[in-house]
């Protein structure tokens with residue numbers, strides 16, 4: 001099921017506020033980061049050397065990779081350590097209490 005190319009993921013109520021969780025949408029591993037009524041979707045791999053990120057290492061706008069400490073912004077994908085690198089980010093929308101994610 002999809003809305004304008006957005007794929008259904010989790011219910012908003014199942015993501016604790018100010019937490020980040022892992023999920024899968026269309027067999028793609030994603031991280032969803034709830035900040036109030038907004039949810040930001042990112043990939044799960046660090047843009048530095050593709051180490052899998054840990055959602056527990058995300059606070060506020062930043063996720064920190066435990067491998068070498070690189071910090072990435074979950075809203076923009078910007079990597080603070082190397083501007084040429086970018087964490088994958090995906091558009092989201094909230095509809096009927098469901099988080100929808102556009103993968104492509």
Ligand code: FES
Pocket residue numbers: 046047048049050051065066067068069070
């Ligand atoms: S792989 Fe993430 S900081 Fe190096």
